[in-house]
Amino acid sequence: xxxxxxxxxxxxxxxxxxxxxxxxxxxxxxxxxxxxxxxxxxxxxxxxxxxxxxxxxxxxxxxxxxxxxxxxxxxxxxxxxxxxxxxxxxxxxxxxxxxxxxxxxxxxxxxxxxxxxxxxxxxxxxxxxxxxxxxxxxxxxxxxxxxxxxxxxxxxxxxxxxxxxxxxxxxxxxxxxxxxxxxxxxxxxxxxxxxxxxxxxxxxxxxxxxxxxxxxxxxxxxxxxxxxxxxxxxxxxxxxxxxxxxxxxxxxxxxxxxxxxxxxxxxxxxxxxxxxxxxxxxxxxxxxxxxxxxxxxxxxxxxxxxxxxxxxxxxxxxxxxx
Amino acid sequence: xxxxxxxxxxxxxxxxxxxxxxxxxxxxxxxxxxxxxxxxxxxxxxxxxxxxxxxxxxxxxxxxxxxxxxxxxxxxxxxxxxxxxxxxxxxxxxxxxxxxxxxxxxxxxxxxxxxxxxxxxxxxxxxxxxxxxxx
Numbered sequence: 210x211x212x213x214x215x216x217x218x219x220x221x222x223x224x225x226x227x228x229x230x231x232x233x234x235x236x237x238x239x240x241x242x243x244x245x246x247x248x249x250x251x252x253x254x255x256x257x258x259x260x261x262x263x264x265x266x267x268x269x270x271x272x273x274x275x276x277x278x279x280x281x282x283x284x285x286x287x288x289x290x291x292x293x294x295x296x297x298x299x300x301x302x303x304x305x306x307x308x309x310x311x312x313x314x315x316x317x318x319x320x321x322x323x324x325x326x327x328x329x330x331x332x333x334x335x336x337x338x339x340x341x342x343x344x345x346x347x348x349x350x351x352x353x354x355x356x357x358x359x360x361x362x363x364x365x366x367x368x369x370x371x372x373x374x375x376x377x378x379x380x381x382x383x384x385x386x387x388x389x390x391x392x393x394x395x396x397x398x399x400x401x402x403x404x405x406x407x408x409x410x411x412x413x414x415x416x417x418x419x420x421x422x423x424x425x426x427x428x429x430x431x432x433x434x435x436x437x438x439x440x441x442x443x444x445x446x447x448x449x450x451x452x453x454x455x456x457x458x459x460x461x462x463x464x465x466x467x468x469x470x471x472x473x474x475x476x477x478x479x480x481x482x483x484x485x486x487x488x489x490x491x492x493x494x495x496x497x498x499x500x501x502x503x504x505x506x507x508x509x510x511x512x513x514x515x516x517x518x519x520x521x522x523x524x525x526x527x528x529x530x531x
Numbered sequence: 532x533x534x535x536x537x538x539x540x541x542x543x544x545x546x547x548x549x550x551x552x553x554x555x556x557x558x559x560x561x562x563x564x565x566x567x568x569x570x571x572x573x574x575x576x577x578x579x580x581x582x583x584x585x586x587x588x589x590x591x592x593x594x595x596x597x598x599x600x601x602x603x604x605x606x607x608x609x610x611x612x613x614x615x616x617x618x619x620x621x622x623x624x625x626x627x628x629x630x631x632x633x634x635x636x637x638x639x640x641x642x643x644x645x646x647x648x649x650x651x652x653x654x655x656x657x658x659x660x661x662x663x664x665x666x
Binding site: 523 | 556557559560561578580581582583585603605606607608609611612613633634635636637639
């Protein structure tokens with residue numbers, strides 16, 4: 210067995226030993242629980258589910274934060290919009306949300322501080338302008354998405370449809386399965402992502418990233434503590450398949466995530482992405498991870514990925530009519 | 532407020548949500564938006580598989596024969612959390628399904644709306660019951 214494989218086995222065994230999570234030691238002087246070996250305790254099951262959009266909608270152009278009454282009205286607007294009874298059959302919106310509210314798990318609340326966007330920098334709450342090269346990548350991706358109806362191969366589908374990964378890091382709140390479990394052991398933090406059941410194993414310390422020729426679906430992460438905040442830097446992404454980079458970025462994007470436990474039931478999660486070949490400046494998102502009272506479940510996407518088979522079957526049926 | 536205004540607001544809001552949320556795969560690559568269908572049938576079996584649950588129903592045709600239809604539903608994890616367990620949808624239950632037919636002509640459809648025959652919804656969805664999760 211190669212040393213790298215042995216190391217992986219060790220990490221897995223170490224994590225298995227603490228699965229169910231290591232008991233937290235007493236709360237420290239700062240009010241943050243610590244693990245028995247003294248690290249801030251982030252362990253538990255969490256959800257980043259929220260109705261707050263990534264970018265500030267035009268209707269709130271100059272309003273970064275809503276009042277309580279405005280927030281309640283906005284939440285109602287978003288929930289009602291997802292209600293199938295308010296939709297017009299046969300419209301584009303109807304098709305985009307081909308499963309009614311029942312099948313989704315978006316929640317019904319915006320973030321507790323009532324911001325109108327998850328993006329906190331730039332201050333306008335919008336993704337910075339794309340470079341010309343990134344605009345071209347976005348256009349190509351849209352064309353490829355439209356062409357899935359005529360797919361010749363599974364290779365024509367993105368990483369999500371192919372059950373490789375849900376999406377590139379960092380993870381935003383999506384339609385369902387927005388759940389995560391954090392497990393810690395001395396020297397490592399592991400994050401199990403319910404969709405699609407990947408585990409990020411993050412070594413803590415100063416060891417360098419993998420060589421730049423090694424590229425991984427979830428990149429290569431290294432973590433360290435800054436006070437009570439876990440800071441994770443991730444590089445070495447891949448553009449091997451459609452959808453394997455974040456928001457039309459290149460594989461050279463750099464991701465810095467910050468996890469800070471702010472209460473028994475909340476982690477303040479922030480990330481900054483930078484890639485000069487994609488955006489004219491770095492940008493930052495702030496969103497809560499809220500504790501859930503329950504387990505996360507397996508999401509073995511490959512076990513019954515009939516959708517891929519059916520889409521290819523539909524494309525062949527379309528061919529036969531030509 | 533005119534209906535068109537309501538529709539415009541709904542479309543705007545949906546666009547906001549949809550940008551971050553899509554089903555596991557493209558709807559329009561698997562199903563045909565021009566073929567809406569309504570089926571009434573008896574649950575024959577339920578496949579609790581990822582990434583989508585499949586509900587198989589026997590649909591009685593006007594000539595008295597039956598044919599089997601497969602209905603694509605949500606992810607098992609979400610359905611389980613919403614209360615759709617083995618006990619909630621036993622074999623033999625009669626349900627009504629609205630959705631769209633498969634593009635390849637097979638007897639499959641997506642299950643956009645599912646109700647019991649008396650009109651009760653199988654599930655009420657995430658618009659109620661989980662207030663605590665996003666705060």
